Amino acid sequence: MKTTTTLRPADLAEVRDAVRDTPGRLAVAGAGTAAGWAGDLDTVDAVLDLSALSGVITHNPGDMTVSAHAGTPLRALTDELAEHGQHVSLDAARIADGATLGGLVATGDSGPSSLVYGTMRDLVIGVTVVLADGTVARSGGHVIKNVAGYDLAKLLHGSHGTLGVLTEIVLRLHPVPQRAATLVVDAPLARAAELAARVLEGPYEPVALEWISHGSGQLLVRIEGTDEALPARVQRLQEVLDGGDEAADDPWLRHAELTRGSPEAAVLRIGARPSVLPALVADVAADAATVGLGTGVATVSLPPHAVAEAHGRVHAAGGTSQLRYRPPGADAPAWGPPPSALAVLRAVKTELDPDGRFGPGRFSPWM
Amino acid sequence: MALDDRVRTAFTRVLDPKDVLSDPVKCRAYECDGLTGYRVRPDLVLLPRDAEQVAAAVRVCHEFGVPFVARGAGTGLSGGALPVADGVVISLARLKKVLAVDPVNRRAVVQPGVTNLEITAAAAPHGLYYAPDPSSQQVCTIGGNVAENSGGAHCLKYGFTTNHVLSCEVVLPDGSVVTLGTDTAEQAGPDLRGVFLGSEGTLGITTSVTVRLLRTPESVRTLLADFPSVASAGDVVSDIVSAGIVPAAVEMMDTLAIEAAEEAVHAGYTVGVPAALVVELDGPVEECDAQFELVKAICEKHGCTRLHIAGSPEERAKIWKGRKAAFAAVGRISPDYFVQDGVVPRTRLAEVLDRIAGMGTDAGLRVANVFHAGDGNLHPLVLYSAAAGETERAERLSGEIAELCVEMGGSLSGEHGIGTDKACSMPKMFGEEDLATMHRVRHAFDPDGICNPGKVLPTPRLCGERPGKYKPHPLEETGAIERL
Ligand SMILES: Cc1cc2nc3c(=O)[nH]c(=O)nc-3n(C[C@H](O)[C@H](O)[C@H](O)COP(=O)(O)OP(=O)(O)OC[C@H]3O[C@@H](n4cnc5c(N)ncnc54)[C@H](O)[C@@H]3O)c2cc1C
């Protein structure tokens, strides 16, 4: 096996030079927290390790924006932002493992609070990208409202390191809520779905509404607000839930754990209309699952041999799926049937990376 | 040179011949959008009746290399729907069906010609609404909103069109039909839906849009506050934000704008005060009440000279009427005006307004300000008299203001788009490599360059031309729409 060079550029110019001066195929790596997501990486000539491209560039508390190098772990921003009562409202499980801003955008990751705040695509307001020919392109900017030009950040969102190297990312921030409360109701999935529907029909404004396969199942409902108002809201929520206790421990740690999955099982991420999701999760015979009853996004663990069929079922239900993890040596397809816009995806890839240098294999067999 | 007969015949094969307009008088109705200073009469206007006909028409364009421009309601303010010489306009006006409202999954599927407000009307019986609320919402179409990534006063809290569209069925410039986006935020691969949103009709035509619907908030509280200076009103905005409050809307008006609005609609604003703020909070009743007290205290701390709290939905509507009328009402205090749409970081509002005032004085022109203070989206109105020969000076000042916004770390446009109007200013905001990359993305979708060519990205031919002066949109004159 040939040895792979690892390049550790520390600034934008070094990234550009590394891309220009290194012949052949390149893998882009952040912290390594999603190394196995999507398709298996083919052999590459070099790895662009972005961990040295790290740190805040500017934080404008009054504007509630921050720009940082793409190799910055999101959790490294927490202290700086918390000082001003702000945060990036993204709660993807792997942030705790050190996931980088670039990696989070490139994988299109999100957590339970995407119910209100959306995914990384909704929080990124500007990016700088290095293309395979060394072109350095910026789009967006430092203001939240901005419709000038094409939004290249969206293109990089979910690109899994195949279209360009993100070097700088500008994010919009939100205030850290004064207070948050999570109610936990023991309930199997079907019952949890009924309760969730009731919550969504009322004025409760949950920030997260998830079922987890913990014990015989638990519904987690999180609300956020002010010290003054929250207790009354918790009470109203308990009324509609016919109970529900405020969790003493942090149930979201269990949620994150289940989202990560275990080393023996394959992990599949599913998106489908919330009304069809519970039945779908039951159908794919998941061993463990977190199910977003408002978002329609579930993460399920299942035996690798069941992945191909699971992709098929999700697509038959009008949903989307992608593999997040396969146990070493296991054979499980990363992707299901291709999207209708495959030709556009390929055309975009050909325009931006005509020689297929970045992330070969990630979208196999689509491109 | 007109389109040759073979092309027209080909269109009449895929559309009902009476849906292919070639009469110059009829085609003239499509010669401009809301940016009325630019006009180009299209050779043909196509009025397809369904998505299949749109795709068939685009296939004809593709086959003959005919450029096409999609058109919704024609309220765009940047010349995005301006026809292309020797090209066709494809109007989506007849695709006006709400295809489905799904209260359980809180979404609606609509055809592109459905107006923004019709979506909310269809959702309302379920206690739901469509959040992005451009002030043209009574007439502008969801197709146009998708193309412009339109915003509105309440986008401060709820986000823009891009945050509320799950998927779009799109006819690509080669006539093929694809779906961009999915049923959820989860997507397999790059977010092509996100690229399409805000691409100003240059990457294809959307024929069906699936939007997210939100639950109507339980409580809404609105206040109108007067301030002794623009700076003190600006400080209130900053303090609200640093208190961790995310208001549904924060809007500001200056003396001139207040004067104009009050003269026009008598909404109860105080004529003569330097600045007024409209602040709105919404959400669960307990949160709204708690935070509203805080907002009142912040206003008082900054020397608010009058605080008016809407005591009923009618009073609330009245406050908004004044705010929304300001834009068009400026026509009462000046024979002509240009409207600008720049964005600056919120913390630089006071500084920028100061600079704009100075620039106005230097140019010998008045500038009225009405804007979305919460997100720094300015709409400076440069007042002038064409009859007095001030047009060129005003045009220059308006352009300089937009470029000042970029210099301040902001953007050329917050919601009206680049279109024809600002394509030539794009190099002020983006470098050559940025623009070249955007060209490559465009080329991936539209290799033949037939889809709304000349818009968004600068071309030498376009940048030789000069814009005309602002004229009120015909619908604005009738009062059907207002400008925010
Ligand atoms: C030091 C190091 C050496 C490695 N050596 C090899 C090797 O020799 N051979 C091999 O096959 N694999 C190697 N890998 C693993 C491989 O590079 C990763 O599987 C892959 O690139 C994923 O990145 P990640 O695991 O850091 O995950 P994350 O940082 O979470 O990234 C997840 C995804 O996002 C993409 N991504 C991350 N940051 C960016 C960014 N800034 N711009 C664009 N896309 C981005 C990644 O390419 C990946 O697809 C190495 C990884 C590291 C950290």
Ligand SMILES: Cc1cc2nc3c(=O)[nH]c(=O)nc-3n(C[C@H](O)[C@H](O)[C@H](O)COP(=O)(O)OP(=O)(O)OC[C@H]3O[C@@H](n4cnc5c(N)ncnc54)[C@H](O)[C@@H]3O)c2cc1C
């Ligand atoms: C009085 C007034 C007030 C306004 N207030 C606001 C405001 O508050 N916020 C705001 O954001 N905007 C505002 N606007 C601007 C305008 O209303 C919006 O840009 C709106 O989204 C345009 O919609 P339309 O249907 O009129 O589109 P058009 O003007 O017909 O077209 C706009 C662009 O969209 C493209 N397009 C149209 N339909 C489609 C389709 N189906 N597929 C692909 N591309 C398509 C066109 O090619 C063009 O580039 C205002 C305009 C006026 C006149």
